[in-house]
Amino acid sequence: MYPSRFGYEAPKSIEEAIGYLTAGAGEAKILAGGQSLVPMLKLRFAAPEMLVDINSIPGLDYINIGADGSIRIGALVRHEDIERSEELKTAQPTLAAAAHLVADPIVRTRGTFVGSVCHADPQGDWAAAMTALGGHIVVQGPKGKREIAMKDFVLGPFQNALAFNEIAIEAVIPAPQGTPVGSYLKLERRVGDFATASVAVALNIQGGNVVRAGIALAGVGGRTIDATEAASVLVGKPLSEDSILAAAEAVAAAAEPRTDHRGSSDYKRQIVKTFVSRILTGIANSEQKVA
Amino acid sequence: MSSLYDEVTPTPPSDVPTRRVTIDVNGEPRTVDVEPRLLLAHLLRQGLKMTGTHTGCDTTNCGACTVLFDGRPIKSCTMLAVQADGHSVETVEGLASASELHPIQEGFKQEHGLHCGFCTPGMMLAAKALLEENPNPTEDEVRWALSGNLCRCTGYQNIVKSVLWAAEKMRAESN
Structure with a gap:
């Protein structure tokens, strides 16, 4: 099975990536882990004209746990990074419990947390976990950043609230009370x-x-x-x-x-x-x- | 009649834009022009004529196409070849040296870890990634690490034994 033809860019910054999305006028799509997107391309459920591969953008692979217990997960954090994080085991037990149940071990080395949330699969583990946690997604577009609460982020099956020229750059779990x-x-x-x-x-x-x-x-x-x-x-x-x-x-x-x-x-x-x-x-x- | 696999060739028609990529395959830099939609599995098999990497389900389920990408196992049918630019890929062809089998290959031979052999390259590379991180895995850990790889012949029992055999041999060799 082969995807239909598409252009490909691997920008080095978020701003550059947003430029490609804007130029694509709705026909460009972000490629992160690709563990859902590539199968969809092969089945031709998705046929974008352009893929904007964000894997070369530095500084998106962080899991930051704040002093207040809030957690920020960058767009290139892979499922296995969550699974292997010793800090998250105590800081965020819901995420820690879900991590080893996502897909299979080989998909987990490549697929991303934020990408999975964006994919908005009704059967997706991370969208459910993020919803239970009352988290939000930080998205960046040509006019800057905005936050979208999880309850407003997933609009329906495989539909998220991103505009065509916005990138989900991090998932945020608010500080717990207690x-x-x-x-x-x-x-x-x-x-x-x-x-x-x-x-x-x-x-x-x-x-x-x-x-x-x-x-x-x-x-x-x-x-x-x-x-x-x-x-x-x-x-x-x-x-x-x-x-x-x-x-x-x-x-x-x-x-x-x-x-x-x-x-x-x-x-x-x-x-x-x-x-x-x-x-x-x-x-x-x-x-x-x-x- | 052209087969499905002729549709995307390693050398696309001249009017199709390609990108030049250099990928370290089993320690050797390989420079090729690929069109963006070419999958890594197909570059390996058709472009580089390394048919040890198998494509089974083509839907990210079976793991037969597992290769090591910068040392970690990935399904090469679910990555674009163009994404491997500047990265290293290890395939089953990289396991054995000219004169000897890799201990994992030896384990599969000793413990009868394969029947038809289709899933075996993927199994061995997933096993290699496991043993590099965890030289002394329990049976459970082996089963867990291989849970993304499907075998329809063996019932997995002998595959698990093969990996445990290899682990023991590799530990003995490193002492």
Whole structure:
């Protein structure tokens, strides 16, 4: 399988890349890790006239953890960089839990975190994790930078909020209030398959109470599902069996699964409920140990 | 009748813009003109006539086309050849020396790690990347590292044994 013909540029700066996007007038596309884009080019689902390869732009491969616990992830951070980051294991448990479940180990050496979020696959792990974390994407265009909250960034399946001449340059996870806890669970038929159902949970706990509860789902709807409203039942109190059950049921109700070869709609909803409950119970048990 | 694989040749028609790239392939600099859409796997196989790199699924699933790119395993059907400009690529042809098999190849021979052999080059390169970082992996770690590579013959058991055999031999050699 071969992509259709396209032009190719490998700029050395973000400004130069934006210049190519502007000149492309909507027919140019950014190439980062390429682990979704190249397959789409080969299947000719995508046929841009120009690829702007950002891999030669220096200084985009950072994971910065601020003194306040906020995290900034540059556009060329690969999945495996997240997986291997010792700092993130404690600073951001939801990301750390998801990292080794993204695609397969060989795709993870090349695919990028920010690129995956931009791809806005309804089954994408990072878009779900970023949504649960209440993160935002910093984008840069000819007129400078702007921030787009995750809930406004993913518009639908494979649709993001970037203008044609904007580049997503970093993903930002805001500073937690208290301690960030959470996890990520994914059911897949085998490594590398798309998720049957995935659940991202990101809580902040302060003084024994949940002060922020973010939950998002992948694979159980036509887009990344933000179930943070359903998770609000957890906020303002410690985790308890009752609140965990209530959250698991509310989040499962927020899923929009469809019956397909990976399972029935009911089955997937049940998986969501089980995963939410399993993650929250795990957190509650470890909190008890700490206390 | 032309086959699908004639559609993009290593030397495209004269009116198609190409870029000159230099790629270090198994330690040797290779300079070629490629059109941007040429995939690295096809440059290796058709342009450089190194057919040890296999293309299996062509959809980023199977890992048969795995090569080492600056030392890390990637699926060469999912990278453009033009992106390898200035980088190093190691293929299965780079494993053995003129007189001896690489310990990983020897392991696959000793433990019967292949039946049809189609997935084997990708398996061996994924294994090499693992053993360079982790010379003493557990069985679980081997299985995990190879989970992006599909084999439809062996049930994986002997592949895992082969890699563990190679790990032991490589440890013994480095002592």
